[in-house]
Amino acid sequence: MSNFISTIGTLVLLAGIIVAGYWAYGLAKRRKTGHAGRTALILVVVGFIFAGVGGSNSSQHTAKNSDSQKAALVNKKSSHKKAATHVKRKAATRPSTIKKAAHHSAQHRGVLAKLVSYTNRESAGPNGDYYFTNGKAKLHGFSGMSAGSYHFAADSQGRPTTAKAVLTYSEFAASKGSRQGDPLEPVGWPAENPIVAINFGLTGRTYHGYLYNRSHSIGDSLLGKKSYASSNNFTTGTRPQNVGADQDGGMRAAEETVENYWDSHPGTKRTVCYETTPVYNGSEEIPRGSIVDIKASDGSINSEIVVLNDVEGIKINYNNASSNAKPYVKRRNTQPKQTTRTPSVVHHATTTQSGAATKNGQWTVAASGKVYVSQSNKYYTEVKNPGNYTYESRSAAIAAGATQAARGNEYARP
Template sequence: GEYADSRGSRQGSPLEPSSWPTTNPKVAISYAFTGHTYHGYLYNRSHSIGDSLLGAKSYTSENNFTTGTRPQNVGADQDGGMRYAEETAEAYWASNPNTSDTIKYETTPLYYHSETIPRGSIVDIKSSDGQINTAVAVINSAEGIKINYNTGNNNAKPIKSTSRRSSQATRTTSSHGYGSSTGSANHKTNATARSTTHSGTKSGQWTVAAAGMVYVSDSHKYYSQVTNPDNYTYESESAAQSSGATRASRGNQYARP
């Protein structure tokens, strides 16, 4: 019932784990697997059992959350890390909508000696009909970053939150020798040019992208509707795809595919 009710959307506000770091700067994490660079918070309040599986009940205890790096939470492509384990169970329910079988889903965070932040987690998933019987090992780390698993301190260099949008705007205008307003006008004649002008249409709390346009997040997923367009890069879908971004497979209360 919880899986059907959640419909793949967020069911509450993540709770703070008992060992949540005192600082959580925005950093750059470069992924060798995808060739992309993530710009955002190093640490996430990571579900042990996600809301897409447990619904609102996943927010009833801080013990269901651990301090996880961004890669631990969703991997290098938004479909890895803990998200991969969740999608394994989600795919089973989607393929067996009327089944009376059940899934046993258990996450065990792994701590080294007296450290307060887990080095990783083991997710055991087993369906009662035997279709799924697997264990997923998820490492709690980030490429190129050293982490103190007692305090959360790390050697990552903090970045400004607007770095991705600003750098893209700079590349667009400098390549054509235009200022920002001229660069935006040039976008009308060049479908692949990037733009930071959010000219979508308002519909209630949502801003809807124009035909052929999308909102791209710092994690290289793009959406057609968002609640806060300033948090995204507004560009043509073809430009988003050429830069390696992909359409998000599901939405939440902030963005819709």
């Protein structure tokens, strides 16, 4: 509308100028022009009025548009600012899962570098017992887990990765005395598992037995039957990785940390968050070691234990579990044959020589008062391979410093 008024004003003003010109020309020629001069003045005044009103309205409209645009721009900036503030607040109150995962991965890379260094050197680690502590526990993913729950996972290669559980005293109590299942075969388990001789620098003793064990990530003594729920809870671990140089190292060091806690808190309702992460170098199928994070609900346990998966003096191929270990060949017993006299009277009753072991299926059972002592100075009463142990009286074994094994395994029972 303002543009239309302005246009009319311009036309009227133009007409007034034309009439004024006609009036001036008549005066110069001394002709009668009638009321041309007055008409021209009126037209010019009216034209200026119309043009002024239209311009004013246009200016106001322009100003309004300008103000609206400014207001919209301010609102837009304010909206962006609020959105940014909201994002910042959200990030501050709920940290990004991606950031957590990246941080966790970076921590594992640091541990992996140490494990690769130790295992490449065929080292038993800084304490000679195939493990070392690495500060406080760095647990993740336990927010949705409750007492007694557990989870085992594998990666895209099918390799066991994180095993986690919220442990309870009742599970520990139920698993005491015997194994709750049979170890499952993990990815990377070798086609051949040789019997070897392992010399331990920490104890000065030599172990004769299988190179590899089906090693629990979360042990039978802690999780009971649940520990056999998935092969993802097992890795191909060397004998030292499983029990260390003295039966109390390697993965046993982590397990005994919790076992000792339960023993000192019988019947407790407290829980222990336990997480084991096998650590692989690249695409290797056998882990270089495992990271075990342990935290009790009362805070009395809060530690990370790193376990090495190697053997002193034996080079392992972590792609296929082959090694340069020489198979151990047991020397034959060359004791002279005993000669007996034939009695003149044959009795139908038979007697057993005092102290002689007996057979019970695959197990060899020690006689009363006798035990089988392992190279790690633990003694058992039933074994599958008696040639791997020293057979002697219990009192002699104790006098020599041997102690009874707390738990059995697939080859020996206390």
